[in-house]
Amino acid sequence: MSKYTDPAKELLEHIGGKDNIAAVTHCATRMRFVLNDPSKAAIEKIKSIKLVKGTFTQAGQFQVIIGNEVALFYNDFIKLAGVDSTTKDEAKVAAKQNMNWLQRMMAHLADIFTPLIPALVVGGLILGFRNVIGDIKLLDNGTKTIIEVSQFWAGVHSFLWLIGEAVFHFLPVGITWSIAKKMGASQILGIVLGITLVSPQLLNAYAVADAKDIPVWDFGFAQVEMIGYQAQVIPAILAGLLLAFLETRLRKIVPNSISMIVVPFLALIPTVLIAHTILGPIGWTIGSAISNVVYTSLTSAFGWLFAAIFGFAYAPLVITGLHHMTNAIDLQLMSELGGTNLWPMIALSNIAQGSAVLAMIYINRKNEEEKQVSIPACISCYLGVTEPAMFGINLKYGFPFLAAMLGSMCAAVISVGTDVMANSIGVGGLPGILSIQPQHMAMFAISMAVAIVIPFILTMIFAKTGIKKIAFKK
Template identity: 75%
Template sequence: MLAALAEIFTPLIPAIVVGGLILGFRNVIGDIKMLEEGTKTIVEVYPFWNGVYGFLWLIGEAFSTSFRLELLGQLQKKMGTTQILGIVLGITLVSPQLLNAYAVASTKAAEIPVWDFGFAQIPMIGYQAQVIPAMLAGFMLAYLEIGLRKIVPNAISMIVTPFFALVPTVLAAHVILGPIGWKIGDVIATVVYSGLTSAFSWLFAALFGFLYAPLVVTGLHHMTNAIDLQLMSQFNGTNLWPMIALSNIAQGSAVLAIIFLHKGNEKEEQVSIPATISCYLGVTEPAMFGINLKYLYPFVAAMIGSSLAAVISVSSGVMANSIGVGGLPGILSIKPQFYLIYTICILVAIVVPFVLTVVFRKYNILNKVDTAPIRTFGKHEFRKKAGNI
């Protein structure tokens, strides 16, 4: 499954990397209150940077929108079906006519627009930042097209197959598949909130720190914003956001280890170096889709490091004043009395994934695809396994 995902996502890596860097830069200038005694952001003080902040969103939004389109196009290519139908399907999931997914939580149920068919109403909700609904719809479209090709005569296939593959898929995406994705997100949000407010919060922190990165892969991590806001209103702070920032750092540190192990691979460094920077600024998708999921073992190493750092954070009572930028700048959202212990958490999130990635590679743990020379300090080492170097 991971190999198939990697093949689908690989052509999208340039867009993911550039989009991640742009969003990370916007986080720094627009969300970190570093000026006027920590009360204002760069954007709030300087009109020029306010203009830059707004202009960059044009590019960031384009990457965010086109990502779903290209994702479904690549999925159709992988399945041997029509790419343009996948792109059209993607447009129907993020169309401007739909209520943006980010606005759903703040919109009253009665105010959500619907398609009214008389006997039924279908909410007009977009699925921005959602991967699961898009992937489910993409596979449904592919299998419908493959099935129709077998039974529809070639003479009318050009007309019949696209129509009867696309229309039912779009309908299912908004009636069944999309709501399933949302429901999964709601369940995750409820579990996270309950876990963080229970007597076993340290144990939950270990699980959340370990599993947050896979949530990012699915797009369901955006559901945690609602939990953060609830925690902030109830406890005057959130202990969830610090763990999210630590997970960002851990994924970047695993990529940093890959840069060390594969030093000299200039083609890969075009992805890995920007991806590391993006992670440390709080955007992990370039690192995960571009490097860590490709090799798998750095992804797991980062999950373990994130889990350990999360346990230390929650057990020490670390709280953030607000949510905003993640990664290394995330420390600026931490309450000042927790700066020292959170710095230790950051060091854990840097060192543990780096070391584990090197160890996993050296002993071929969770590694089936990385056959590059193993780089150690000052030399290269080759290991043989199953007849391959």
Template identity: 80%
Template sequence: MSKFTNEAKQLLEYIGGKENISAVSHCVTRMRFVLNDESKADVKKIEALKSVKGTFTQAGQFQVIIGNEVSSFYNDFAEVSGVDGVSKDAAKQAARQNMNVVQRMLAHLAEIFTPLIPAIIVGGLILGFRNIIGDIKLLEDGTKTITQVYQFWSGVHSFLWLIGEAIFFFLPVGITWSISKKMGATQILGIVLGLTLVSPQLLNAYAVAGAKEIPVWNFGFAQVKMIGYQAQVIPAILAGFVLANLELKLRKIVPEYISMIVVPFLALIPTVLIAHVILGPLGWKIGSAISTVVYAGLTSSFSWLFASIFGFVYAPLVITGLHHMTNAIDLQLIGQFGGTSLWPMIALSNIAQGSAVLAMIYLNRDNEEEKQVSIPAAISCYLGVTEPAMFGINLKYVFPFLAAMIGSAAAAVVSVGSKVMANSIGVGGLPGILSIKPQNMLSFALAMLIAIVVPFVLTIIFAKKRGLKKDK
């Protein structure tokens, strides 16, 4: 008998039996079920299992948080249930039957950006490091930067821009590739499409306003402006979906024996033309409008209100999956304004949730069973992964979740009020300070302190008012 055999049998029973499972897979910490009837799942009994840290439903999947031993639990579950597991992609595909139109759109958005996050994190760290050595005057009584004094670091500064430029300026290439991969289209066509949006022969979109003359493709009867969409998110998303859908439709109607030649030709050329004539300008206007509105909210006299609302509601947004839409807004802000004030607030929300769990660890410090769940959850939260803490501890008791939301809002007000901006997204929790612009790091550190202290203190206060006593 394996370690989780008994609990796996119980989970199978509480989930509604084998016949209620349409698909099952697992990720780093969670079992992901697509259920035929979610009402048959007994959530209270499932969450009472020793190995289960919590449950939640997201993107059409009933997810059971196990923790770091999820792969072992999954193997035991597959053995006792006789249910063959599927890949995460297959599970997501099956889950769409339980999703409405808005949920499907958000799921698509999340799946586009997930493969890009590692590169975006690296890019943010590189830009932050370049700013420290190239922009902050740390040497010779605060009169010179490191790059001005040392040739080696000047070379490093110049070299690292090669990577930073590749990640952010050419981001549309990653987006169109990711869409092609996700939708089952030809990935190299997605890459080529992305390259046509950022080609060096195109005028950089951000240089259009100051350009004396915009180059054009002259077809005689019509002219198309040769404008690039470097660092642009929405034009790339629109173009990527057009290409993938067009290719998939062509595959269905073009005979297989000429498909290899005809389909790429008829899919790529029209899409590139449509991208530069319609989708690019349209996407640019949409993206600029969204980022301008958000930026105005973050810099207006009511920025404190905007920040407090965003900081307060971000954690609930994570529960619904709506938080994925902030990725596109963040990247648009970075491209248009050179940084984003949203991501720092997200990192602070991560920290606040972890601090609420830390308070619960203190309140239950003599409860060994509780600590087995809460200590790993707090650590993961401080590193930017909030699900174990939110679903395993904070939502279970409710008041720590509320305390974290309040602390997050307070920290967000300080962050926005101090005009803190991040170079990149992806680095969350306590390491989030590495993505902050160097000149804002001190202000962000203060906001981090608030995100640590306020939720901790409020959680203890709320616990005392509720009469919660630590186990002895």
């Protein structure tokens, strides 16, 4: 008998038994259940299990926070419960039975962009580093940049653009691949479709505004503009969805004997044509409108109000899963403006949640059992992973979550009020400063300080006032 046997038995009982489990898998810190009847889960009893650090429901999955031991616990649990191991993708499919249409849409959006995040983070860090050595005059009494003085760093600056261009200019290739993978279409066709949107044969999207003559494909009776969609998000999404729709439908009606030849041909060629004649222009217009609305909102006289609302509400959005929509907006802002002023607020919200946990560590410093949960949660939160902090500590007590939201709001107002811009999506915690454009790093550092200090102080104050009692009131 292992140390996980008894907790596993308790969890199985309180989850509603084996018959209530439609699917179960795990991630880095959590057990992820798809339950046939979520109401059968005795949440308070589950939280009382010593190994459990918290619970929450997201994207149709009932998630139980275990911590770094989750893989070992999971192995014992599925043996005890007599259920089959499930992959994350299978669990996501099963979870749709517990999701409404909005949650399903957000889940689809998350599935598209999540595989791209590692590349986007790397790309953002590269752009930030290139800006430091190539744009800021740090040498010779502030008259020269590093690349103007050193040939080595000039070579590094040029070389790194190879990666930066691949990540951002050719982003549509990643998007169409990701959609093809998710929708069950041929991934190589998704890649080919993406390349047709950014081919060197086309007029680069960044040159369209200044172009006097746009090249065209002349079919005699009609002409199609040869415009590329470098860094464009929505045109790539629309094209990818059309390809996946056509291919999966054609597979159902085309005989297997000729499917290998007919299906790719009839799926890819119409998609590429429609992408360049209809979907591309429409997607470009929609994307530009979205980025303009967001950017105008953040830079207008009422930008502080937009920032305050977003900073205050982002953490609750994470609970619902609606925060995934910000990835598409961030990427659209990057393509239109060369950076995003939305993502810095997300990083600040994560920091604020960690700071509230830091205060709880101090408040409960004599509680050794609590520290086993709160210290790892605080560290992971400062490194950009907020779930253990939010669900294991802040939502458990209530008032730290409110303190973090208020601190995030104040930090967001400062960030937006000083026009802080990030190169791209980055690590959503303290390391996030590495993705900030160099000229804004000082103000972002101040915003970070606010996101650390205010939630800490407010959590301490709330713990000693009536706010704490209100938070615990049933």
